[in-house]
Amino acid sequence: MNRKYFISSLVTSAIVFPSLKSRADFPVEEEISKIKIPPYLKPGDTIAITSPAGSISLSGIQPAVQLMESWGYKITIGSTIGKKDFTYGGTDKERLDDLQQQLDNPAIQAIMCARGGYGIVRIIDQLDFTEFIKHPKWLIGFSDVTVLHCHINQNFGIATLHAKMCNSFPDDWTKAEPIQISTILSIRQALAGEDFKYTAPTTQSNRLGKAEGVLVGGNLSIIASNSGTKSDLDTAGKILFLEDTGEYLYNIDRMFWNLKRTGKLAHLAGLIIGGFSAKPDDPGEIFGKTTEEIVMEKVKEYDYPVCFNFPSGHQRANFALKCGTQHLLEVGKEGSILRSL
Structure with a gap:
């Protein structure tokens, strides 16, 4: 390491x-x-997984699902996981609807984007953040997800989490390199509110x-x-x-x-x-x-x-x-x- x-x-x-x-x-x-920090997560809280940019299979997110469940969180899988429209995780409307549903759902405490790629700019101006502003939740991801970080930070002053996504979780945790382990555990630490x-x-x-x-x-x-x-x-x-x-x-x-x-x-x-x-x-x-x-x-x-x-x-x-x-x-x-x- x-x-x-x-x-x-x-x-x-x-x-x-x-x-x-x-x-x-x-x-x-x-x-x-003016900074609004979403509530930090506790065991039993729910993390939703969606694919607002590139496509990913259901099997491709399983390592992340299993590990985050072992942290004590409930995982809900969005409708875009497994969908494919050329390079995208579904059509623009499918990706918009999936992310919108998760932004609006008060039972979800965090949203992890499954992967980056390209596509969020195609839907960002159609998203309605009204409920999200009332009940902020952690939005997790990087790369193309920077569109969401910038938009949310600039317009609403709500904190977000720039971090690895589902496609970065190792298939076999026991064989992962120490740096992989450290960086993925930093997601858990950030969501728990640790300095x-x-x-x-x-x-x-x-x-x-x-x-x-x-x-x-x-x-x-x-x-x-x-x-x-x-x-x-x-x-x-x-x-x-x-x-x-x-x-x-x-x-x-x-x-x-x-x-x-x-x-x-x-x-x-x-x-x-x-x-x-x-x-x-x-x-x-x-x-x-x-x-x-x-x-x-x-x-x-x-x-x-x-x-x-x-x-x-x-x-x-x-x-x-x-x-x-x-x-x-x-x-x-x-x-x-x-x-x-």
């Missing part, structure tokens, strides 16, 4: 941090008071500092494509988390220019860069910059802390993060720490 990524108190005593970045320009207390502290190794590209703010973000491609929509994030005074996979470096550069040009990088409290696995450049089309260089070029004029190689994203080291809630980020000479507040 790579202990650098485990939820622990590693490197805490050894790190020396600059003073806390001032956030006098942002109404922090007012912002925190967390995640660590990341130091890198030469990190910019040292300490910042407090509401954590928002997720998949870079989704956040960039949300620009100008009802799901567009206001990042001022917040800690922004970003991750992505399977993109060419030139496209990563283009998306970071989008964030810069739309002002999303200008007034951050801090920036966290999670897993980024870029496609190799095409022959004769060498881009010439690394992901770290792309990022630092866009934020060089700002002074907030920047953390690279954070253990979250499209990778096995993908710990659960509570989007829309207050966090403390500390980027020091020996590594970085993110803790919930």
